[in-house]
Amino acid sequence: MYGNDFSGPDDAAGGLLSQVEAAEAALREAAARGLSRSDGDGPPPGVELQDHFTALIEADQKIEPRDWMPDSYRRALIRQIAQHAHSEIIGMQPEGNWITRAPSLKRKAILLAKVQDEAGHGLYLYAAAETLGVTRDELVDLLLTGRQKYSSIFNYPTLTWADVGAIGWLVDGAAIVNQVPLCRCSYGPYARAMIRVCKEESFHQRQGYEILHTLAHGTPAQRAMAQDAVDRWWYPSLAMFGPPDADSTHSAQSMAWKIKRFSNDELRQRFVDMCVQQAEILGLRLPDPDLRWNEERQAHDYTQPDYDELMRVIKGDGPCNRQRMEHRRRAHTDGAWVREAAAAYAAKRSADPTAVAA
Ligand code: FAQ
Numbered sequence: 398m399y400g401n402d403f404s405g406p407d408d409a410a411g412g413l414l415s416q417v418e419a420a421e422a423a424l425r426e427a428a429a430r431g432l433s434r435s436d437g438d439g440p441p442p443g444v445e446l447q448d449h450f451t452a453l454i455e456a457d458q459k460i461e462p463r464d465w466m467p468d469s470y471r472r473a474l475i476r477q478i479a480q481h482a483h484s485e486i487i488g489m490q491p492e493g494n495w496i497t498r499a500p501s502l503k504r505k506a507i508l509l510a511k512v513q514d515e516a517g518h519g520l521y522l523y524a525a526a527e528t529l530g531v532t533r534d535e536l537v538d539l540l541l542t543g544r545q546k547y548s549s550i551f552n553y554p555t556l557t558w559a560d561v562g563a564i565g566w567l568v569d570g571a572a573i574v575n576q577v578p579l580c581r582c583s584y585g586p587y588a589r590a591m592i593r594v595c596k597e598e599s600f601h602q603r604q605g606y607e608i609l610h611t612l613a614h615g616t617p618a619q620r621a622m623a624q625d626a627v628d629r630w631w632y633p634s635l636a637m638f639g640p641p642d643a644d645s646t647h648s649a650q651s652m653a654w655k656i657k658r659f660s661n662d663e664l665r666q667r668f669v670d671m672c673v674q675q676a677e678i679l680g681l682r683l684p685d686p687d688l689r690w691n692e693e694r695q696a697h698d699y700t701q702p703d704y705d706e707l708m709r710v711i712k713g714d715g716p717c718n719r720q721r722m723e724h725r726r727r728a729h730t731d732g733a734w735v736r737e738a739a740a741a742y743a744a745k746r747s748a749d750p751t752a753v754a755a
Contacts, residue, residue, distance in 0.1 A: 413577050417595045420580035424588060427458050440465075454655055459585035462528040470654055473647065474584050475529050476545070477656065482522035483540045484548035487721050489515045491555045492564055500558060504608075508561065511601050518594045525586040541726055549707055550637045552715030559612050559619075559626035565605010566679075567627070567634040567672070573598050574668045575638060578658035587656075606675065613680050627676075628684040636702040636710075638665040644704070669699045 440449030446465045453460060460466055489512050496512065499505035523533050539545040550568055555561065576598065579591040612623035639645055639661040651657040659667075669688075676683050685700045709715065 413573055414596070414599050416577050417580050417592055420577070420588070421592050423457070423581065424459065424585075424592070430458070454583050457583075457655070459588060460583055461585045469650075471529050473651060473654070473656060474587065475526055475531050477647075477651070478522055478526040478529075478587055479531075479536045479539065480546050480548075482519045482526060482536065483545060484551065485515050485519035485522060486540075487547045487551045487725060488568075490721055490724055491551055491553070491717075492561055494555050495558060495561050498558070499561075507604055511565070511604060514597050514601065518597070521590040521593060522587075525584075525590045528586045537729065541722075541729060543713070543722065546711060548637060549710040549715065550633050552710050552717045552721060553630070553633050554717055556629075557622050557626060559609065559622040560630070562605045562608030562612060562623065563626035563630040565601055565603075566609055566675070567605075567630045568637070569598055569601040569605060570672065570675075571634045571637045571668050573602060574664055574671065578664070579656075581655070581658055583655035606679070609679055609681065623679075624681055627681050631684050632702040635665055635668070635699075636704070636707040638662075638668070640704055640707065641701070666696055669697050673697055 440446060444452075447467065450460070450464070450466055450470075453464070460470075492508060492515075493512050496505060496508055499508050523536055526536060527533060536545075540547065550571075555564070573595060576591050576595050580588055580595060582588045582591065609623050609627070612619040614620075642648060642660045642662045645661050648657060648660050652660070672683060673688065688697055688699045690696075691698045710718070713719075
């Protein structure tokens with residue numbers, strides 16, 4: 398049941414992974430093409446900064462930190478990348494809750510590695526945001542003071558071990574569907590971070606799927622526990638993609654700038670279509686009586702999540718919002734000595750590189 402010996406989300410995840418590889422190749426190709434690049438020296442003579450920026454976006458060249466960019470583009474990226482980073486960091490909590498209670502040593506080791514990966518993803522993303530001229534301290538402060546958001550999904554509780562499986566399968570699955578197109582984002586550092594994140598995230602989805610597969614083929618009580626977890630996580634996972642397109646404030650501009658490549662509803666549909674097949678293999682039911690294939694649309698019809706609930710959770714009134722933020726603030730305060738020690742070490746080292754060797 399470990400490795401590649403069962404039919405799981407690999408077809409879908411494999412398909413997504415080849416899209417990541419194609420995005421990586423496109424990124425290299427764009428860099429080699431160097432079409433109309435200014436290399437930080439500004440646009441070619443006679444070309445306005447804004448026109449040059451627009452030409453780079455239209456030519457699918459990456460915008461790099463050294464390039465001129467409109468303030469609104471910079472702000473949009475800082476908002477999205479920072480909120481994405483905060484999500485990875487807060488997202489460690491629901492699963493971290495199960496590290497001490499994982500049912501075997503192997504499960505514990507895998508979960509530890511996964512949660513640690515999420516910390517790493519947060520760091521890649523904070524580093525990408527920092528290239529836009531904002532400091533890590535400012536970003537952390539925006540999270541701790543509630544001025545920037547993190548994903549709604551992490552405000553739901555993990556009640557049983559099967560929730561760890563459901564998070565891996567559905568939450569990481571939704572995250573991958575959303576993030577694979579971000580590998581082609583117009584901002585180079587975000588696109589590059591996403592390529593690495595997506596490769597790791599496909600392992601996360603697979604481990605969740607395998608937990609659910611084991612439970613779904615276990616005792617009746619284990620099967621019921623797996624079904625209950627899927628029942629509770631399905632609609633919050635659909636809501637992760639954001640408000641419906643008609644209510645999405647940022648989509649149109651983000652898509653024009655090629656930050657986002659697909660709308661919230663397009664990605665939500667893609668996720669539903671992917672999950673239907675995978676649920677069948679798991680032998681678990683998706684909790685939507687109206688879920689059915691629509692021949693004309695060549696896609697599944699499905700029940701939308703409760704967007705009023707999404708808005709309440711985003712505004713801070715979800716089941717675990719207060720707990721998540723209190724925990725993060727406490728961890729930040731408790732970690733002050735680590736930051737101080739690291740800063741003291743760095744200062745000592747830069748003053749005398751030989752003094753602190755070994
Ligand atoms: N939760 O105009 P739009 C992960 C806000 S994956 C909270 O449609 P946009 C991996 C939105 O920010 C999860 N807020 O916005 C993992 C905006 O508010 P603002 C993180 C939400 O940006 C797995 C307002 O509503 N992934 O962590 C949500 O065009 C397992 C209007 O919305 C990312 O962040 C929501 N669900 O589209 C870790 C991916 N939806 O900023 C651990 C990158 C919307 O004006 C365990 N981000 N809002 O105050 C994106 O792709 C986009 O930002 C969207 C939203 C799609 C999330």
